[in-house]
Amino acid sequence: MSAPAAGEKMESHSQMVERLRAAFRSGVTVPEEFRRTQLTSLMSLIKDNEDQISKVLHQDLAKPKFEAILSEIEIVLNELHYAISNLARWMQPEYVSKSLATKLDDCFIRREPLGVVLIIGPWNYPLQLLILPLVSAIAAGNCVVIKPSEVSSATESLVAELIPKYLSQDCYTVARGGAEETKALLENRFDHIFYTGSQAVARSIVQAASIHLTPVTLELGGKCPCLIYGKINIAAAARRLVWAKYFNVGQSCVAPDYVLCTKAARDALVPALREVLEEFYGKEPKESPDLSRIVSDRHWTRLMELLKKTSGKVVVGGEADQEDKYIAPTVVVDLQGDDALMAHEIFGPILPILTVESLEEGIDFINGKEKPLALYVFSDESSVVKTVMENTSSGGFCSNDAIIHMTLPGLPFGGVGMSGWGSYHGRWGFEEFSHRRGCMLRGWALERLNGLRYPPYSSEKLKWLRWTTSPHSCSLM
């Protein structure tokens, strides 16, 4: 597809946004029926094209079909089912408690759609992380510009092809392109922007959004620590850790980035990891059909640089093949906090293990870094889990497992601090893309009570007013 001239593209972006805005203004996305129909169509899109989806995911990331089904298809279908069955309830006005003087009034909160929203997806779970927010945005009654990542280009093409076939073309469109096109797209005004990706790009997105005062949801990453401490079944922990770390070959925003444990634990952990890795991927992981690949040359090179620069020792793995964009599941030990591997989010199949003497030291180490998107603790001692949970902050938290906490629609998924802000999944996503409008429908009665507030002011009136707004009445008048 040849790139049109910059001016031409920008014009068509504005036209596209205008068109969606006109559709929104017409009120077509507001009725529950419309939202339900679109969500049901979206479900058909996924179900009808499962094979195609697995195929393009394999093209982009060498994603095994198993992983594609679990982490890109089933999770989206779950979210769709959840949204469709709860939509009516979420759309209900929420009545609030009233005070003495508002007893005769109707006070409630309406959830209203925001307008035209922009969803920018990443390349690591190119379908899930694009469609899950889309489900919430549609459920909330918005029109959406969908911007898939150009890095996972096969998925991008499929999304661009399928969305117009299943969803209303007036209300939902796909915008394609790279950094330049995204920048041009951002010059338009949106009513909300939802971005999943890196901190660096997030900064420019928020800056572009701030000019229009557009609220933004940021789902960023961070170095998700995994603390192993106290009594623990090392073999069980190793299995869950390996699964979480090397799923999608480490390219998950909530993958455990590094491990913190005592020397003794480390000495037990490394052989356990070796054993589990062999169990999972066989003696030659390169031959295993169950391991994905690094998404691009650029990221492969980045990871190899880290392995070169680290002062730690590679005890498992380390093999790589540039042409195949393959890096073996790797474990590195004997490194310090200032190591190359500890500077930024790894986002790959390299697991550093750092040692600490005590739980406090581990917690201090974690708190010395930016708040991550997820934080993990493996321990059979509930006091250890509680201590870590209460003394650290992170987007989400999971004990004795990893990643799966984000598969539950009852839990909000989002970051804090540098790992982002806002959240989604289930009802949280619906709220994220809605405006909570406070409404008060007053009557004409009680004007004498009202009269207390009018000028000319007097001490007498003030005395009465103070009495009516007693501690138990939560509102002025």
Added chain:
Amino acid sequence: LLNMSSPPSPSPTRWFKALRLGEPCLRTYPLECVDLLRRARIAFQAGRTLKECFRLTQLEALVRMLEEHECDFVDALGRDLHKPRFETVVFELITVKNEALHALTNLKKWMQPQSTTLDECLVISEPLGVVFIMGSWCNPVQMCLVPLVGAIAANCALVSPSEYTVHTAELLHRLIPFYLDNECFHVILAGISDLPEIVELKFDHVFFTNKEEGGKIAVAAARTLTPVTLILGSKNPCYVDQNCDVPTTVQRIAWACFHNAGQSLTAPSYILCHTDVKARLVQALKCCLMEFYGPDPRESRSFGRMVNLDIFSRTRDLLWRSGKVVVGGQVTEAEKYIPTVLTEVAESDPIMQQEVFGPVLPILSVNDVDEAIAFINKQEKPLCVYAYSTNSKVISRIMQETSSGSFCSNDCILQSLMVALPFGGVACGMGSFHGRYSFETFSHRKASLLRGTRFECVTYLRFPPYEDRNLSLMTWACALSQKSQGWCQIL
């Protein structure tokens, strides 16, 4: 004599004059802010604010401060805005007290982890860290302290009251250290132009309320990737239907528009009046204003003043270039207006193009509800939409066919004072506060899953080497849970 003729500036000559005459002195020193921020961070990391009893003590102290120093607040606001005692007590003190008492009653509940359907899943409310609250000059105490109540429910905070209401800012600066923890909470005196620089020192959340200048704060916050809540002003429309109780309507509108000399974020900015009722409305307004403020509002003790000359001049200019004055219109340099009502205002008039900060009420005519709705929707989504009618269908239509921060029928402002309703804008700002929503604005909801290692009998299904058989089992379980609308965690 107090110099109210120009917005205070931080120039050295002024400081000197201030020290000499005992005038309030506005100091802006970003360097000192760096130190205060550092102290607040240390206090936060030491865990001072985490205990429930600490938070409750702080909130109780805040209530005490307002009660013990009522006279000082009345005095300070009287000097800043010529605010009548009644308005200070009602809008600045009682509103904050209500919020604090509401928080005191509900804090325990808010702090509880929310459990979801499965026992092992919780949503925990965590404090963010150190937050920065910048108040506006319209209701200076309310706009600083109500968010502070929310922030106290977890965090450490730096508070910057507006420089325009100098005496109130000084008062807060003086009093807060006697009531709140000195390491966790600091009041700074800063000019509005210094605020972006302070925002860039990096806080965990930034909360800004004002009629304007929100853009600069948003940009500064974006540069440091700081989440932000902006409560900004807008032009709030108020539709008056031909079917309405005119005397009551007029009283409620007049009260809303002219209290605090029209300087309020939530007052109606203009009336869209049905042609059938316009003459009656204007006549009734005249009578009502007479009742409220007497024949010469200048003499009334119930009428406030504009905050400074700059705001005054801007409002006067808009007044003189728009519509036709039907009530008031007298203007005095001593910064006040007699409540002014304009009619025959056209959409293109200057007064409709810009924010109005004073007691000037434009009235535009519309022929029916449709025209009103179309007019409202042509503008930016406002902070509040108001509608007066005895016909509930009309009210419904306006509510459903427009969008705004909040909505109220047959009255004004009250919906923004209710602790139970979220208050914030959409398009003109982002985020909301009041009651539980303040607490949520200043908290992070951490999703927590506490597992044991005992589910291995089922969890093994997800491990490699991947088997089609296992996959089928899992997708079957998923489908089952989807149909039953329960959530079966099989992973």
